[in-house]
Amino acid sequence: MNRRHLLGLTAGALALPALTGARAQSFDRPVRIIVPFAPGGTSDILARLLAPDLTRGFGQNVVVENRTGAGGNIGADVVAKSPPDGHALLLIDVSTLATAPSLYTRLPFDLKRDLAPVTMLIYAPYILAVHPSVPARNAAELVAYAKANPQRVNVGHAGIGVGNHLTGLLVTQHWGADLTQVPYRGGAAALTAVAAGESQMIINGATATAPFCKQGTLRPIAVTGPARLADFPDVPTFQELGWPAADSGTWQGILAQGGTPAPMVNRLAGEIRTAMAVPATAERITALGAVNRVEGPDSFRTWLDNEIEVWGRVVRANNIKLD
Structure with a gap:
């Protein structure tokens, strides 16, 4: 093997991670936003508000699908069992999602393993x-x-x-x-x-x-x-x-399938942040009585872990079980 051939192989090997990273961030087919509640609710309103700007950002059509039932778990399970490539997203009231591990002993997905926090969206x-x-x-x-x-x-x-x-x-x-x-x-x-x-x-x-x-x-x-x-x-x-639960509300966020590559999660978070900052969208969110709470995957995961614990105590105190 001559020196030129060896250098060519080395350069090709060094380029592989860059190519893999670029591929991990690309969209090659329509992206689905799964809303696990019926049309007309907060999650649905927000998904349909963001879809046009995300379509431009992703370079692919963004389609909103309502998959209702089981307090949001049916829709969450659809995303949890999708390929980990960022093409299926869950837009949900994440406080509601956080109660699932306490409510169900036979949940069809593991919240911490099978769903990857991308970004919080709003608090209302x-x-x-x-x-x-x-x-x-x-x-x-x-x-x-x-x-x-x-x-x-x-x-x-x-x-x-x-x-x-x-x-x-x-x-x-x-x-x-x-x-x-x-x-x-x-x-x-x-x-x-x-x-x-x-x-x-x-x-x-x-x-x-x-x-x-x-x-x-x-x-x-x-x-x-x-x-x-x-x-x-x-x-x-x-x-x-002087009533309890004074800071409760609807915290809407987006999650992808667990195992989605970090570059894709970061691409998703960046495109969503851009869409949320569009003036018309920001004005609409304010008019709806909500506050923009966009944040990165890491802080979103920390917040979600805390909510799982906080609402888990409420569920246990009231002896609520759904299976």
Whole structure:
């Protein structure tokens, strides 16, 4: 083997990692965003808002698919069992996802092994709202009404064990009131049911709930988060009222399949960060009552690990099991 041949082989070998890295970051077919809830909820609204800009960034069509059921686990499992190449993404309320390991003893995927955090997207506080037929105009009147009418106030929520269900449990236990928790197939279905008077109260993300309150279909009573919402300046926060779960809300994030190469995870995170910064998108997110919380994969994983522990304690304390 002559020197020129040897140098050629060496150069080729050195180029392999670069080629592999470039290939690991490329998109060669449409990208699916799996939303594990019905159309019209916060996750669905956000996915459809981002899809056009991500289509431009990825150079491939981005398609939103709703795969509902099992509190988001059916959609999560679709992504967990997809090829680890960044072409199937899960957009979900990650606080809800974090309850899954505590709720299910036979979960079809391992959250920490089979799903890879890419980036957090937004935080939107919860709005606690009631149907206009409820004779309560403020928090004190609602608590008094709920305590005086045990089991006659139905609380609609997105499914057993999801974030707004657990927040509702903590709050109503704090009230000392006996309310009936009614699970629906996602937040959008719960909103529709409460707006129709089928259930009387809901705790749900501001992104999806605020429009109902602005229309007068629902009456806002209180909000989570660090401050009152600009659209409802007279509605107090949970913290002001001394209620628990004051910092709960809908934390939307995107995850890929576990084992997705780090270069692809970083490419995804970068393109999503760019899409979230588009002025029209940023303005829409603010108008929906949400806050941009984009952050990298590592900090997102740390946050998720903490949520698994925090909400796991709530699930165990209330002895909630779904299998």
